[in-house]
Amino acid sequence: MVDQKRKKTVKRHVKPNSNQVDPIQEQASSTASPKRRRVQKSKQTSKRSKSESDGSEDWAESDQESVEGEVTAAAQEDMKSAVIDIPRPKGSPFADALSPDTLEFMAQLAENNNRDFMQLNQERWHAAKQDFTDFVGLIIKELQSMDPTILVEEPKAAVYRQNRDLRFTNDLRPYKIYLSASFSRGGKKSPFAGYHIAVAPGNKTMVAAGIWQPSSSILSRMRTGIMENASLMREALSTDAINDIFGKGGLEVLESSDKLKVAPKGVAKDHPEIEMLRFKSMVASKYFDDVDVVSEGFLDKVLDVFDAVVPFVAVLNSWTG
Template sequence: MIKQDTFDFLAELADNNNREWFMDNKVRHDAARQNVIDFAAELIQQLHKVDSAISPDLDPKKCVLRIYRDIRFSKNKTPYKNNFGISLPTTGVKAGGAEYYFQVQPGKSFIAGGYWMPEAPHLKAIRQEIDYNGKDLTAIIDHPEFIKLFGNFRDQEKLKTLPKGYTEDNEHIDLLKLKSFIVWHELKDKELTKPGIINKISGVCEKIQPLNVFLRNAIV
């Protein structure tokens, strides 16, 4: 579970996002990061049971994203993220495909899955899979339990024009216009500090797994 101290550190970091404060509180950062690494280790083993594409040999340290922001091309010059992220790829040890993603942030924690902003070759392959087997995808995303957990899958950023090679009368045109294929489910801070949260997240990921399988099959 996530410790309250981890939430406290992140909340204070959000109010003091500068190097001087961070260095003064580096010990707290290291403890919070270790808490998230330990959480990731449990999560990896549990999610392997849900989706065998999650390797049980994933290194939890490498799955926890760095807290340092890349500010080179950003107008926001604050040096640190105010969250910890755990990326769990299903295509080996590197991201770049269907994955599960967990983020811990005071008041804004969530578990997510799918494929965010695929690069052109993968996007083309996913659209082709939707064109050929769109009913398989709609059976997943239109299931009442799926909608209850994640909302309307179609309510994501879309192209304003038709994707190349497809026409407006395609029965799956609303899905073909999508730029990303992701879902997320919010988690309350209190939930994350209680025993059993790994099992709850695992249950949510069971509902994400068919979507990830569809996306993986598209880009094989």
């Protein structure tokens, strides 16, 4: 059972107001300033030139606004609606959950994954990002009391950037369609085992812990730990809290999507711990429905998962860190 001493957090989210969101700035065309002529012009010539110049600038600005208006209108016409209906419980948004508006925005981003959509919805994007960052801050505050090894940092430092890395892929969609953050003793970019949350509409929000696709050196140390004392891991994955949260225990809790079908190189196929040694990643994860994510009490559900896997993360870091 989860430690009853842990207090529920009742801190309210801080929503951005209009003056916290930078408006989209129009790109003004830059023109070089002409050198001052040595010949002095008459006041009448200067006034006429200024009048003509102002007139041409007005026409240029008018044309620019017209073009931008047409582009904006075209982008809005091409915008698709979200195909997922986001639940909106009475009384939402709640202080200890995500706002339905955040899931609504992410659902629409999934259907309009392009820069035009993001530019047209900057204010909504900033609000969704702030909502998630506030929630991450609540997690950090409570998680550190469960696992004192966790690095305490600003919430935004734990949140991953939204832009996708397009260098080595044929999928050129510019943005991730989920919001995510990680917590470990070295921060989100460290190689240590830790805790993770990814919020995505469509009942795909994931709360997880462990280590995902580690480097060859860390994987080697992890397998050495298994061969020397696999009982530590079996014990960490067989607690009452694990069974209560995941509905099962032992190696069945772990993700097996990248598990080897054969014995690792250099390991005998009849090794007594061959099942555990075939895991390349060691991750325990639980998924939540959209209604959970936007309902009162979601923070405690996330923390219950993290509380249950603290021993699991501790064993991994004792082997690999």
